[in-house]
Amino acid sequence: MARILITRPLPEAVCDAVRDFAEVEVRASTAPMKPAEMRASLTVFDAVLPTLGDAYDAEIFDEVPHPRARLLANFGVGYNHIDVAAARAAGVTVTNTPGAVTDATADIALTLILMSCRRAAEGERLVRSGAWQGWHPTQMLGQHVSGKTLGIVGMGRIGKAIARRCHHGFGMDVVFFNRSPVDDPGVPATPVESIAKVARAADVLVTAVPGGASTRHLIGAEVFEAMKPTAHFVNIARGDVVDETALISALQTGQIAGAGLDVYEFEPEVPEALRALDNVTLLPHLGTAALEVRAAMGMMAVENIRAFLAGETPPNVV
Incomplete structure (x- = not known):
């Protein structure tokens, strides 16, 4: 045997x-x-x-x-x-x-999109701290997701599943970059020729590419510089797809509005500078945790x- x-x-x-x-x-x-x-x-x-x-x-x-x-x-x-x-x-x-992992990972991407745009993690920490003073009209104003533009880097199984959820669930327009042609993205979606162009167009930018040497630091300072100051970044791919130092700088300086992360460059190590930021949602690699x-x-x-x-x-x- x-x-x-x-x-x-x-x-x-x-x-x-x-x-x-x-x-x-x-x-x-x-x-x-x-x-x-x-x-x-x-x-x-x-x-x-x-x-x-x-x-x-x-x-x-x-x-x-x-x-x-x-x-x-x-x-x-x-x-x-x-x-x-x-x-x-x-x-x-x-x-x-x-x-087997497609839908679960796409669901976590949606979780992070909503948590980042609506400042949910920050709000949960506020309530737990005992410092919440009650509702008022300008409390913790975030970004409405419905009707916005979703940018996807990597339009494979998971990228398409994220696009379906965002387009059909929130009426989002979809733009994407993929290294090879995509015959059927599954929803109305516009391919563009560079990651920077996706970043410029997106209100929410999501990475859904494989890990490995060819995608290491695929998302770096130039991508964050291209993003709108109101835009949010989400990573459910692999941690080293993102230059974590560049991301921290973009969040610290307000170059982008926020981020949602399920993976980290040196996982399980998460830099103190990242953990100290209020405008980032941090999950412990929950992508398939069902x-x-x-x-x-x-x-x-x-x-x-x-x-x-x-x-x-x-x-x-x-």
Whole structure:
């Protein structure tokens, strides 16, 4: 029977599904794996189910040139923590879990849009502090979302899901930038040729691109300079897509009105300068944090493992 390592605690139904066809070890820690653990995982197990933060980089594969493990069935759609080329060179297949995360991540984008524009996090802190003096007509005036312009950087599954919610739910106009042509954005939407042009047009700018070297610091000072001083920025992609220092400066100086973040450049470290700002909403990477969603992600990873062990091509090879 094949031996499988699950690197973080997952919903029990997911672990039980793997136990139906393999011997399973579930790592108890919720922290990312250390290099020694990753090297051991490649030598002891037939397949590994890793997730965000388990940095299977080229150095790990260099140190284990002939791994027993032939599959990394990543739990999550993003896999920039895995060097796929190095894995492939070592004879290791990498899979992910697309689709299962789309709606949940889009919902968090909407949460952040509303919280940032309507100053909800700031208001919640005010009430908890005991300093709220009661309602008055000019208290904490934010920005109305309905009828405004949404700018999206990255019009893939998640970008399209955000566009649908904003267009149909709030009557927002949609402009977007995507590196490749988009045949059907799903709603009336205008493609533009640069991120800066999207930034200039948008009342709310949302990033929904994959992580990785090609998108690192895709959003930096020049993008924030292009945005309106009344505009809000939302990131539900990967933390290093954004130059966090440039974002902090834009928020501190009033270059943009506010931001909503679910991810961070050096996660889980969040700079004190960012935490000190009232005009930013900070969530602890809640993008897919719903039991049904995490279970669906896990079951997709299980199906990738099951197919691989049966000698079939897994459904979600990257």
